[in-house]
Structure formats: C-alpha cells, structure tokens
Amino acid sequence: MARQIYEAVVDGILVGGVYALMAVGLTLIFGVLDIINIAQGVLVILGAYLSYSLSTRAHIDLFVGLLITIPAMFAIGVVIHWAFIRRLRGTERTSMTLLVTYAVALIVEGILYKLYGANNVQLSASYTTGSLHLPGFYLPYIYLYGFLLAIVLVVAIYLLLYRSRFGRSVRATMQDETAARLIGIDVNRVAALTFGIGVAVTAVGGMVYGATNAFNANSGYDLISRLLAIVILGGLGSIGGALAASVFMITLESVVTIWYPTWAIVVFYAALVLVLLIRPNGFFGRKAVRAQ
Amino acid sequence: MTALLRTAGVRKAYGGVQALDGATIEVAEGTVAGLIGPNGSGKTTLFNVITGYERADAGDVYFADRPITNSPPDKVFAAGIGRTFQLTRIFPRLTVLENMLVAAQHKRGNHRRRAHELLAFVGLGRHASLLAGSLSYGQRKLLELAYVLIADPAVILLDEPAGGVNPTLINHIAGRIRELNDQGTTFLIVEHNMEFVMGLCATVTVLESGAVVASGPPDIVRTDKRVLDAYLGADLADDEEGDADGAESREGDDEHASE
Amino acid sequence: MKGSAVKPVSVRLGGLAVLVAVAIAFPQVFTNPAVTNYGVFALIFVTVASAWNIFSGHTGYISLGHAVFFGSGAYAMGIAAKDWNINGTTVFALLPLCAAVGAAIAVPFGLIALRVRRHTFIVITIAVFFIFQLMAFNFSFTGGSSGLSSPFLSWPSSGYNTPFYYIALGYAAGTVTIAWLIRRSRFGLRLRAIRDDEDRARGLGVKAMRVKLTAFVLSGAITAMIGAVWFYYINQVEPQTGFDPLFDLTVVLMAFLGGYGTVAGPVLGALVIEPLTLWLNTQSQFSGGYLSEILLGAVFLVVVLFVPRGVIPTGGEWLTWLRTRGRPAVLPAGPPAAAPDAPAAPTATDTAVGSGGAR
Numbered sequence: 001m002a003r004q005i006y007e008a009v010v011d012g013i014l015v016g017g018v019y020a021l022m023a024v025g026l027t028l029i030f031g032v033l034d035i036i037n038i039a040q041g042v043l044v045i046l047g048a049y050l051s052y053s054l055s056t057r058a059h060i061d062l063f064v065g066l067l068i069t070i071p072a073m074f075a076i077g078v079v080i081h082w083a084f085i086r087r088l089r090g091t092e093r094t095s096m097t098l099l100v101t102y103a104v105a106l107i108v109e110g111i112l113y114k115l116y117g118a119n120n121v122q123l124s125a126s127y128t129t130g131s132l133h134l135p136g137f138y139l140p141y142i143y144l145y146g147f148l149l150a151i152v153l154v155v156a157i158y159l160l161l162y163r164s165r166f167g168r169s170v171r172a173t174m175q176d177e178t179a180a181r182l183i184g185i186d187v188n189r190v191a192a193l194t195f196g197i198g199v200a201v202t203a204v205g206g207m208v209y210g211a212t213n214a215f216n217a218n219s220g221y222d223l224i225s226r227l228l229a230i231v232i233l234g235g236l237g238s239i240g241g242a243l244a245a246s247v248f249m250i251t252l253e254s255v256v257t258i259w260y261p262t263w264a265i266v267v268f269y270a271a272l273v274l275v276l277l278i279r280p281n282g283f284f285g286r287k288a289v290r291a292q
Numbered sequence: 293m294t295a296l297l298r299t300a301g302v303r304k305a306y307g308g309v310q311a312l313d314g315a316t317i318e319v320a321e322g323t324v325a326g327l328i329g330p331n332g333s334g335k336t337t338l339f340n341v342i343t344g345y346e347r348a349d350a351g352d353v354y355f356a357d358r359p360i361t362n363s364p365p366d367k368v369f370a371a372g373i374g375r376t377f378q379l380t381r382i383f384p385r386l387t388v389l390e391n392m393l394v395a396a397q398h399k400r401g402n403h404r405r406r407a408h409e410l411l412a413f414v415g416l417g418r419h420a421s422l423l424a425g426s427l428s429y430g431q432r433k434l435l436e437l438a439y440v441l442i443a444d445p446a447v448i449l450l451d452e453p454a455g456g457v458n459p460t461l462i463n464h465i466a467g468r469i470r471e472l473n474d475q476g477t478t479f480l481i482v483e484h485n486m487e488f489v490m491g492l493c494a495t496v497t498v499l500e501s502g503a504v505v506a507s508g509p510p511d512i513v514r515t516d517k518r519v520l521d522a523y524l525g526a527d528l529a530d531d532e533e534g535d536a537d538g539a540e541s542r543e544g545d546d547e548h549a550s551e
Numbered sequence: 552m553k554g555s556a557v558k559p560v561s562v563r564l565g566g567l568a569v570l571v572a573v574a575i576a577f578p579q580v581f582t583n584p585a586v587t588n589y590g591v592f593a594l595i596f597v598t599v600a601s602a603w604n605i606f607s608g609h610t611g612y613i614s615l616g617h618a619v620f621f622g623s624g625a626y627a628m629g630i631a632a633k634d635w636n637i638n639g640t641t642v643f644a645l646l647p648l649c650a651a652v653g654a655a656i657a658v659p660f661g662l663i664a665l666r667v668r669r670h671t672f673i674v675i676t677i678a679v680f681f682i683f684q685l686m687a688f689n690f691s692f693t694g695g696s697s698g699l700s701s702p703f704l705s706w707p708s709s710g711y712n713t714p715f716y717y718i719a720l721g722y723a724a725g726t727v728t729i730a731w732l733i734r735r736s737r738f739g740l741r742l743r744a745i746r747d748d749e750d751r752a753r754g755l756g757v758k759a760m761r762v763k764l765t766a767f768v769l770s771g772a773i774t775a776m777i778g779a780v781w782f783y784y785i786n787q788v789e790p791q792t793g794f795d796p797l798f799d800l801t802v803v804l805m806a807f808l809g810g811y812g813t814v815a816g817p818v819l820g821a822l823v824i825e826p827l828t829l830w831l832n833t834q835s836q837f838s839g840g841y842l843s844e845i846l847l848g849a850v851f852l853v854v855v856l857f858v859p860r861g862v863i864p865t866g867g868e869w870l871t872w873l874r875t876r877g878r879p880a881v882l883p884a885g886p887p888a889a890a891p892d893a894p895a896a897p898t899a900t901d902t903a904v905g906s907g908g909a910r
Binding site: 036038084087088092094095096098099100102103104105106107109110111113114217221225228229232236262263265266268269272273276277 | 611613615663666667669670671673674675677678679681682685689796797800803841842843844845847848849851852855856859
C-alpha cells in the first residue's frame with residue numbers, strides 16, 4: 001500500500017510537470033490576452049497525433065519529431081489567433097473568446113476524427129515501455145524524460161518572460177494593455193506570439209500524453225477539464241500558480257486513482273468548486289505575476 | 293449647522309500606497325460642499341469608502357450621526373446617500389427610462405411618473421425610450437445624476453460632474469445642482485474645474501496625500517498657502533493666486549501626474 | 552447601437568397570430584411522420600433555447616451546462632417511470648417531478664457558479680456538465696453506458712408524433728410567453744441591469760445573487776421538463792445523448808443566431824438550426840458525428856465573429872439601413888435637435904473624454 005502511494009506520488013509529480021507545461025501555456029494566454037483557450041485540450045491531442053504520424057509514417061523519433069511539431073503548433077496557434085481571436089473586442093471579450101475557442105476545439109476534434117478515425121492509438125518507441133528500476137518500484141522512462149523536457153521548457157519560458165525584451169513586453173501587456181500600447185509595444189504582435197507560445201507547448205504535452213495514454217479525438221475533453229481546473233486553482237494568469245496547481249492536482253489524482261480509478265477525475269472538479277467557494281480568484285490570482 | 297455627513301480619521305492603503313491618511317471631513321446639512329485636491333490625493337477613494345465600494349482600514353463614516361462605516365453600497369444608497377462616478381456608470385443596453393427604474397426598484401410603487409419628471413428636470417425628457425448606450429458623454433452624466441435623484445437622497449456625492457463636458461452643459465448641471473440644493477439636498481462635489489467649484493460651493497475642503505490640508509469658504513481656501521503648495525509645489529506657491537486660477541488645475545496635474 | 556424603429560403593435564400582433572395558427576395547423580397539414588418529427592424536435596429546441604435565454608440572455612452569464620438539466624430531466628423521468636412502474640399517458644404526470652429535479656440541481660449549482668466572474672462561470676458550467684456525464688456513465692441506476700429506455704406509449708404509430716408535437720408546442724409557447732413576461736417585468740429589468748453593470752446594480756439595491764439564482768432555477772426547471780418530454784419521444788436516453796457536449800454550444804448558437812437576449816431570437820435560431828441539424832444527421836456522410844461537429848463549430852464561428860448581435864437585430868438594422876440608405880434623418884431615434892432649454896444633445900461640441908457609445 002505504502003509502495004503504491006509512493007509510486008503514485010512520484011508518477012503524479014512527473015506527469016504533473018508535463019501538465020504544468022500545458023497549463024503554463026494556457027495561463028499565459030489568459031494573462032496576456034484575457035482569453036480562456038478551451039481548445040488547449042484538443043490541441044494537445046493534435047500534437048499527439050502529429051507525433052503519431054511522424055513516428056509511424058516517417059519513422060521519426062518522438063523527441064526528434066518535436067523539432068517539427070513544436071514550430072508547427074506554434075504556427076497553428078498564431079493562425080488561430082489571427083483568424084478568430086484578433087477581431088473580438090469589447091467588454092464581453094473573455095466570454096466571447098471562450099465560445100470561439102470552444103468552436104475551434106470542435107472543429108479540430110472533427111477534423112482529427114475524420115483523419116484518424118475513432119480507434120484509440122498510442123505513441124510508442126523503444127523507451128516508452130521501459131522503466132527505471134528504483135528501490136521499491138518502477139519509474140517509466142517516458143515519464144522521466146517527459147518531465148525533464150517539461151522542466152527545461154518551463155525554465156525557458158520563464159527566462160523568456162523575465163530576461164528578454166520580448167518577455168518584458170509580454171509582462172507589460174499582461175499588467176496594462178493600454179499603458180503598453182502607449183510606450184510603443186505592438187500589443188497585437190505580442191498577443192499573437194504569446195498565443196503561439198501557449199499553443200506550442202501542447203506539442204510537448206501531446207507527445208508525452210500520447211506516449212503514456214491511449215487516445216483518440218475525444219480525449220481532449222478530459223484534458224481540458226484538468227487544465228482548466230488547474231489554471232483556475234492556480235489563479236488565471238499566474239505562472240507559478242499553474243505550476244504548483246498542476247503538480248499538486250495531478251499527484252492528488254494519481255493517489256486517488258489507487259482506490260477510485262473511474263472517479264479520480266472528480267478531484268479536479270471538487271477542488272475547483274471548493275477553491276472557488278473560498279477564493280473566487282484562485283490561490284494566486286493575477287497579482288502573483290506582478291510580484292515575481 | 294449640523295454635519296449631515298462626516299468622516300473621522302479614515303485611512304485606506306493599497307499595497308504600499310497610503311491613499312487616505314486620516315481623512316476627516318464634514319458636510320453641513322443643506323450645503324453644497326466641494327472636495328478638491330491634486331490627482332492622487334484620495335478624493336475618489338474617500339467617496340468609495342463613504343459609499344461602501346471600498347472598506348476603510350481605520351476611521352469612521354457618519355451619516356446623520358449614525359455610523360455607516362463599511363456598510364455595503366446598497367445599504368448606503370438606501371440610507372439616503374447617492375453617488376455618481378468619475379467614469380459615468382449607466383446601463384447601456386437599457387433605455388434611459390429603464391435606467392431610472394432600476395435605481396428606483398428597491399422601493400415599492402410605480403415610479404414612472406417621477407422618472408419622467410426627473411428626466412425632464414435634467415433635460416433628457418425626450419430621450420426616455422432611447423437606449424442609454426446611444427447617449428453622448430454629457431447626456432450620460434445627466435442620466436446618472438437623474439437616476440441617483442430618483443431615490444430622493446438626502447446627500448449626493450458627485451465625482452467630477454463637470455469633467456470632459458462643454459461649458460453650456462456645465463452651466464446646466466450647475467443650475468440643476470443649485471435648484472436641488474434649494475429644495476434641501478446636500479451635495480459633496482469632487483471637481484478639478486475650479487470655476488465650477490468656487491462658483492457653486494459654500495465650503496471647500498482640500499485633500500492632499502489622503503489628508504485634509506484646508507477647509508473653509510472658497511475665497512479663503514484659494515489663497516491658503518498650504519493649498520497652493522499642494523497643487524503647485526512649494527516653489528510656485530508664492531505666485532499670486534490670480535494667474536494660478538485657470539492654470540492651477542493644469543499645473544497641478546503636471547506636478548502630480550500619477551494617479 | 553441605435554434604438555430600433557418600432558413596428559405598429561397591430562402588425563406585430565397580426566404576425567404573431569399567423570405564426571400561432573401555422574404552428575397549430577402544421578401537423579394536420581403535413582401528416583407525414585418524417586415531417587412532423589422535424590416539428591417536434593424544432594419545438595423542443597425552441598423551448599430549450601428560450602429557457603436558456605431566460606437566464607443567460609438576460610444576465611449575460613453564458614451557461615454551457617444546460618445539458619445538465621436536460622439530461623437530468625430525461626434520466627429522472629426514466630428512473631421514476633421504471634421504479635414506480637408507470638406506463639401509458641400517466642407518465643406525463645411525472646413532468647412536475649422532473650421540473651423539481653431540475654430546480655433541485657440548479658440551486659446548489661447556481662449558488663456555487665454564480666459567485667464568480669462571468670468567464671469563470673462558463674468554465675464551471677462546463678465542469679459540472681462533465682461531472683454529470685461521468686455520473687451517468689458510471690452509476691448503475693442510470694443504466695451505465697447503455698442508458699435507460701422508456702416503455703412505449705400505447706398510441707397508434709401513425710399518429711405517434713402528433714400528441715408529442717402539441718405537447719412540445721405547448722411548452723414552447725409557454726416558455727416564450729414566460730420569457731416575454733419576464734422581459735417586461737421588474738425582475739427582467741433587474742436581470743438586464745446585472746448584465747450591463749452588476750456592481751452598479753448591486754449598489755443601487757438589486758439583490759444580484761437572488762435574482763440570478765431565480766432565473767437560473769427557472770431556466771433549469773423548464774429545461775429539465777422538456778428533457779423528460781424528449782426522453783419519452785425518442786424512447787431512450789444514454790449518457791452521451793442526454794449529456795451531449797454539442798448540446799449547449801448548439802443552444803448558444805441558436806440564441807446568437809436569432810438574437811442574443813431577445814425573446815424572438817432563440818425561437819428563430821432554433822427553428823433554423825434544429826431542422827438543419829436533424830437533416831444533416833440523416834445524410835449518411837454526416838452521421839458518425841464528426842462532420843456535424845465541424846459544421847457546428849464553423850457556423851458558430853461565422854455567427855459570433857460576423858453577426859455577433861444575431862441575425863434578427865443585425866438583419867433589422869440592415870433593412871433599416873437599406874430603407875433609409877444610411878441617412879439618419881428618417882430614424883426616430885437619431886440625435887434630436889437641441890431645444891433651447893435642453894443642452895442635452897450638443898454632441899458635436901462635447902469635449903468628451905470617452906466617446907458616447909463605443910468602448
């Protein structure tokens with residue numbers, strides 16, 4: 001029992017790291033554009049399918065394939081923003097864009113369904129089945145690699161945000177769009193690029209998710225449920241919050257799965273409801289960004 | 293004269309900024325009182341605290357000698373204190389008349405007749421069925437004043453009623469304020485437009501960095517050195533008040549550009 | 552937004568009478584069950600869309616979780632009929648029970664969801680929707696993934712649709728009437744004020760939570776009832792049909808297409824979209840789901856991005872513009888000439904800080 005819990009916790013932390021990457025993308029998009037991108041879940045699946053096609057058709061290794069899928073997802077993100085999101089303005093923008101991204105999610109899901117069918121697939125490579133033998137349990141290599149890659153990227157995003165000129169523009173826009181415009185920041189460009197980055201991370205998330213789970217076009221719903229709960233818990237717009245909430249919630253789910261596998265996902269909803277009852281702005285809210 | 297509305301030592305801080313630092317003001321019943329001060333001096337914050345849109349960190353607010361500190365906005369409104377906002381807040385998708393009815397809805401009875409009367413009073417009589425969102429900026433200010441009036445408040449707090457509005461309309465608004473005051477309504481007005489304030493208000497209180505630096509009749513206040521200090525900064529305070537009058541607000545704005 | 556020109560009352564009443572007459576005569580004229588089937592579904596969704604609009608259209612809180620009520624009503628009906636062994640037409644006496652179920656769900660649902668800001672509200676409705684779908688799949692009393700089926704009613708199969716048509720018509724008419732009454736009432740005024748500026752409305756004494764919750768419960772109860780009717784019409788419910796992820800987006804589309812926040816909007820939207828959806832499902836290349844998803848998403852995007860105020864309002868504006876060729880003088884709601892004592896319209900000389908309408 002203790003061994004199971006220990007294993008679940010470690011798995012949870014590792015997988016949580018990957019979810020953190022996707023959640024950071026989602027929360028970044030909200031922070032800069034005030035958009036809740038419901039399509040994030042299905043875009044992860046798209047990333048997974050891209051890796052799948054590259055792996056099965058072109059025999060490109062999963063990690064190497066990321067060199068293609070990350071830019072591809074970035075481009076898709078930029079296109080989505082340019083085509084559908086850019087034109088929305090006004091006071092109910094956040095609600096409207098939520099509906100728009102929901103619609104985009106449906107379209108992408110439909111396309112994936114048409115292209116790949118209803119059958120579940122899973123990414124595989126030589127290392128997806130192997131595990132590291134640690135005292136007491138087995139640690140799947142793929143979890144470890146995925147986690148390491150996710151950490152690298154989260155750090156990269158952090159550096160981008162806090163050590164680069166572009167990052168300064170992003171943070172300025174997050175805090176006050178009008179002021180940012182006034183000092184000459186091209187807010188549209190920042191928005192487009194941020195959306196692109198937010199989506200690009202789904203390439204990595206997709207690959208790791210696809211290698212550790214059987215998935216099909218419908219799998220996006222579970223994903224977005226988790227991601228939404230995570231970013232709200234961590235506070236919309238807070239990077240640190242997304243990280244903490246991801247690791248915590250995924251670990252919690254992982255532990256609960258030992259006893260209640262079908263209902264484990266309810267912990268996300270339950271946590272969401274509880275937190276919103278006490279603190280409607282999540283734990284960190286947007287203030288955390290300013291403090292960093 | 294009794295103080296219908298007064299605050300005692302109100303303090304409010306936002307993060308590291310002390311917006312109100314022991315603000316103590318008194319508004320005598322039946323007067324039109326002005327509240328002036330440079331940008332960032334805490335005038336709107338004080339309004340927010342009085343009307344319940346913000347909680348005070350310390351200090352009290354009294355209305356007719358009853359403490360109403362930290363009462364929620366609807367209770368303050370129901371008690372008889374009405375308030376307009378710097379950025380006019382109306383309901384754009386409701387008609388002008390419906391805006392009036394929303395403000396009256398907490399009381400029983402049919403308010404249509406009174407609503408029409410008040411709309412006519414401010415000069416929006418013919419626009420009753422227009423969507424409020426289609427009104428011009430000046431018209432919105434009038435609408436906001438009108439719907440605050442429908443609750444028959446004893447005190448009305450006006451936050452920059454003359455802001456961004458043309459001179460004809462300013463006179464119109466001033467006229468309406470005088471009429472209402474004649475009928476017994478007490479006013480507390482935040483304004484940057486010195487002519488407006490000095491011409492309309494019986495007493496003027498000057499706020500600076502969250503505390504009162506001067507209070508009294510307009511003529512006394514406008515020559516008070518502390519007031520000139522507050523607006524212009526110590527070095528310029530020695531200029532004669534004459535040319536500081538119109539230039540006062542502008543230079544004050546330059547000196548205290550942050551909000 | 553301009554104020555709209557008001558058609559004379561007699562014209563509108565006349566049009567309404569014609570519409571009602573047509574609706575009543577419909578199944579008598581078109582007796583083919585395939586055709587009346589469209590009618591039944593269309594009316595069911597007129598009810599759903601109007602009920603949705605009673606809450607979401609007025610308050611501005613967009614619910615993507617009304618499928619919760621729809622499916623719950625369906626399941627409640629199925630479970631009650633099975634457990635209490637009710638057959639035949641007495642089953643319809645259970646409808647108030649389904650409404651109660653809908654209301655009972657709406658209260659805690661609303662108390663939690665309505666405390667947060669609008670965009671978070673949408674997310675919560677999505678979350679609750681998934682919870683219910685999960686429950687439907689996993690509980691035994693809901694029949695798991697095979698769902699529940701209803702006992703057949705002993706009506707002749709040739710006339711099977713007709714009673715359902717009139718029941719649905721009754722519900723549709725009732726819901727639209729309720730929506731219309733609310734719009735004109737004080738309650739409706741409070742709802743709309745909340746939509747425009749909730750904080751200010753609160754400051755003026757509107758009890759926002761109470762008002763929102765009432766509308767939410769009403770909307771949920773009606774949706775649950777019509778869900779129960781739907782269940783009986785198609786004789787079965789499964790987790791993915793009772794709690795269909797496309798349901799709410801379709802309803803939102805209907806409301807937006809016809810005119811979000813108006814009374815007639817959801818009616819028009821439902822009458823257009825639902826038959827279309829049904830027809831698409833019968834075309835073999837569209838069944839299997841994915842093409843209808845893509846189409847729904849695409850149409851939704853087009854509507855939201857290009858006709859955001861809905862076809863009725865925008866269409867009305869186009870017609871008015873066509874009639875007047877853009878000259879504002881004809882519109883009664885244009886800026887009136889300034890009277891000598893009313894400086895209310897000196898728009899040109901306002902040194903306005905903010906512009907009059909747009910933000």
